[in-house]
Amino acid sequence: MKIILASYIVLMMGMSGFSQNTKLEESKKRGSEIYADFCINCHMPNGEGVKGEFPPLAKSDFLIKNRTKSIKALKYGLKGEIIVNGVKYNGFMAPLGLSEDEVADVMNYITNSWGNKNKKMITEQEVAKVAKK
Amino acid sequence: MNRINLLFIAIFSSLIACAQQIESSVKAKDATSVTYTVEDVVTELNIPWGMVFLPEGGMLITEKSGEIIHFKDGVKTEIQGVPEVYVRGQGGLLDLELHPDYKNNGWIYFTFASSKGKGDGGFTAIMRAKLDGASLAQNELLYKGGPNTKKGQHFGGRIEFDNDGYLYFSIGDRGNRDENPQDITRDGGKIYRLHADGRIPVDNPFVGKTGAKSAVYSYGHRNPQGLVKHYKTGEIWEHEHGPKGGDEINIIQKGKNFGWPVISYGVNYDGTSLTDKTSNSGMEQPFFYWVPSIAPSGMTFVTSDIYPDWKGNLLVGSLKFKYIERLVIEGNKVVKREIILKDLGRVRNVRQGPDGYIYAAIEGEGIVKIIPNK
Known part of the structure; x- marks a missing residue:
């Protein structure tokens, strides 16, 4: 396992994507801590949510297709009906009070966990641009 | 191989942890017949955390x-x-309570998360103020916990007065269960007792102990969001959120340790064990515990004659299951749990109004009144 990991790192270092990749890994790590602090109560340890109550994040079509809307929900809260993986949710997520870099970190974590994949890293700048209305 | 072994151990121990949880002694059941209607009182609220009824109405x-x-x-x-x-x-902004003699002195008490003082982040604070028209006046900060932390959890925040006019309020463990709840020199994971003007009573249990937070009245709590005076005994009843399972009702006693996180009927959110102990010497057993968790918030005793079948019962809001639990208490134990107000939404608070009616604050909805059928 270690050898595979080492050769993977060497391979990645050879590629220009290295710095982007480490940045993403670091962001995801910070994001996982924020997730355990702010999100896990409702969205559950593996992003599975609670059917009909709290929408799943794992393999969530809403999260994958609505990048900006998801950032907006994290920044300003979310109220009203949404449909996630064919199931209706009509709850209320209060604004979390996270700073913009923290929103980016937790977005990078949830869009790259539990079977989710996101090729384009979310930056603090991208979060900053998302307005309330 | 090592990794696989570790994985097996992790899975195995989490299975054990789950298996070890002992369910509540009494299970919640649906009411056999619905004997009330629900009327909207205040609409369009998001998270109505605290509510009080003013003697002048409203x-x-x-x-x-x-x-x-x-x-x-x-x-x-x-x-x-x-x-x-x-x-x-x-x-955020949390609970609200009126001084028992509000009619004459006008003091309003409220708890909130505040970033005042040292360090990044925030901690629970309690303030009193008076109403001057549509504005607060004479604001006095009575207590603020510290040090500030950026953790997002467990602010506690409920407020209650006892028959002698002492002011009680709760602060949760602020997401630092390993350091705060068991250490009386640290804030968090405590029930506090003050005089109504913020002075620390000289007979508080830890007054004079080196380094102790002398406002502390009891400790070893996780996240108490229910605090109410018993209508007969005058004791302060508390409930607190457990982790996964292990929400508790406790009767607060001076200087006592309620055990978090050394003893708990709950497990970690991911199902792993957090402690193998449910009891320990020098630590209080809960009056009642919930496994699975209901995520309790707000509570009241029914004392009015409007609900003859509910008189003397304890009502507790459930955030998780979106209902109110009616707990029938006989002697020193819960003998029945009934589900009322099902599916209206996450119940943040429940109180009996001065008119004797029960009011419930529901997240994303507002405040409703329960009216018994004639």
């Missing part, structure tokens, strides 16, 4: 996002002069 309501709302005759007015609130995670 109510004050706190929204977690930081607003105090005055409601009377169908009109909402936002109260000005509210201090800056640290809105993060579970923190």
Whole structure:
């Protein structure tokens, strides 16, 4: 396992994507801590949510297709009906009070966990641009 | 191989941890017949954390996002002069309570997360103020916990007065269960007792102990969001959120240790064990515990004659299951749990109004009144 990991790192270092990749890994790590602090109560340890109550994040079509809307929900809260993986949710997520870099970190974590994949890293700048209305 | 072994151990031990949880002694059941209707009183609220009924009519309501709302005759007015609130995670503007002699002295008490003082982040604070028209006046900060932390959890925040006029309030463990709840020299994971003007009573249990927070009245709590005076005994009853399972009802006693996180009927959110102990010498057993968790918030005893079948029962709001639990207590134990007000939404608070009716504050909805059928 270690050898595979080492050769993977060497391979990645050879590629220009290295710095982007480490940045993403670091962001995801910070994001996982924020997730355990702010999100896990409702969205559950593996992003599975609670059917009909709290929408799943794992393999969530809403999260994958609505990048900006998801950032907006994290920044300003979310109220009203949404449909996630064919199931209706009509709850209320209060604004979390996270700073913009923290929103980016937790977005990078949830869009790259539990079977989710996101090729384009979310930056603090991208979060900053998302307005309330 | 090592990794696989570790994985097996992790899975195995989490299975054991789950298997070890002992369910509540009494299970919640649906009411056999619904004997009441529900009427909207205040609509369009987000997270109505605290509510009080003013003797001159109308109510004050706190929204977690930081607003105090005055409601009377169908009109909402936002109260000005509210201090800056640290809105993060579970923190925000929390509970609201009137001084027992509010009619004569006008003091209003409220708890909120505040970033005042040392360090990044925030901690629970309690303030009193008077109403001057539609604004707060004479604001006095009575207590603020510290040090500030950016953790988003467990601010506690409920307020209650006892028959002798002492002021009680709760602060949760602030997401630092390993350091705060068991250490009386640290804030968090405590029930506090003050005089109504903020002075620390000289007979508080830890007064004079080196380094102790002398406002502390009891400790070893996780996240108490229910605090109510018993209508007969005058004791302060508390409930607190457990982790996964292990929510508790406790009767608060001076200087006692309620055990978190050394003893608990709950497990970690991911199902792993957090402690193998449910009891320990020198630590209090809960009056009742919930496994699975209901995520309790707010509670009241029914004392009015409007609900003859419910008289003397304890009502507790459930955030998780979106209902109110009616707990029938006989002697020193819970003998029945009945589900009422099902599916209206996450119940943040429940109180009996001065008119004897039960009012419930529901997230994303507002405040409703329970009216028994004639």
